Amino acid sequence: MTWWCSAQGVAWSWAWQAYPGVWLMVAAVGGGYAWALRRLQPRRFAGDDRPAAKGEMALFALGLLVLWIAADWPVGALAAGYLLSVRTLQFLLFVLVAPPLMLLGTPRWLLRRLLRGRVPFRIARALTRPLAPLVVYNVVLIVAHLPPVVDGLGTSQLGSFAVDLAMIVSGFVFWWPALGRLPELNPMSYPARIGYLLLSVFVPTVPASFFTFARYPIYGLYELAPRVHDIGAVADQQVAGLLMKLAGGFILFGTMSVMFFRWHRQEEQTEIMEKETVT
């Protein structure tokens, strides 16, 4: 029985295939979120806690939808065993798109509730500093793109699941300090966050450059996979490289721009408040 997308070595077909493991993951995360909003939401809110806004719920639902699309048929199946370009798209969705949407869609009171224990709080505080998340993100990125990992783990469902899960977790870890959701964890200032995101742009250029400029296919799994619509292995690899560089860069630089304008607005507000205090 197939429960998670992995390389099957059979000719690609557009006939739908079920992956119950993906549904279980989506149902567990979505169900857990809905349950928490219904059962755990406090009657009174203190500080900056607010009831879950419709916008937050929409962001979380969108993030979960992105996660589902990336993991399930056809994106998940094509990514697992046929096209490196689709795997790169999946990587971007797993790491750079779904996690920030889901983090922004989680109300602060729920985050605080989730981090109520001493150990979770300490982990969250450690991950608010930039070094550990940068290391986790870059190590997972590099390891998940090593040929022995792609070729070795991609053919088993468990191996494929482990790599996908590592990518998703690294996405949450990476975005946690960049979004700075909880003030009590002393999040980085906006300029520091911009610097953090800027630092994270460089390592993905390594696999992206290999994909774009290699003469021959890097991964046996994609080179020897049955062809999908006659797309050649090298052309597929080059598209993967461009996607990693351009789409990944677009997301990160786009986020940096938003942070820059937020920083600018924050500075303006501070100035106005200072002037009002003086007068």
Place this chain on the structure above:
Amino acid sequence: MRPSRELLILLCATLVGCAPDAARSGNDRGYRGVVIPEPRAKPAFTLTDTRGEPFDFRERTRGYLTLVFFGYTYCPDICPVTMANLGAVMRELRPSVSRRIRVVFVTTDPARDTPERLGRWLRNFHPNFIGLTGDFDRINEIQQTMGLPPAQLGVPDSATGSYLVGHSAYVVAFTPDGLGRVLYPFGTRQVDWAHDLPKLLEDEWDDS
């Protein structure tokens, strides 16, 4: 009686996974393919090419490094991947190397692979690939002279009439001296071809 689809899949898997006796020996010449300990002479046969004309295999490939593969154009996996990889490497090789190589694809499904279809399919991979067709039994005899197992036709699907063909997944490399010296199983990568093809042209073989 035709074998079942399951049997054919099993046959394909066996052919991919198990080398002929000759291929099981070690490879101490630095090739990525499997060196045949006792090289085989290039067989003499004439089949029909993609223009519908007779093609004398031994005569027309004399003096070239010749790569021979038996497969069929309706093959869902092994044949298109093998030919696509060979085509990609042929385009990357120096012209001084690639023009000394002939890639010959012999169909194991002559009933469906007409010369026109064969030509059209092969041009997807490389314009210089040679496609040959002929009588099914004759093609099987040729395969056996090369030490490869004969092809087997699968049971046609009751709805579509399409069928699979179980066939060897090896590419046989004949060096310019006319001897089959190296076998390449499915799984040979482009980087392996790029390593071996110039070497097959350059190496001197001591058959004594």
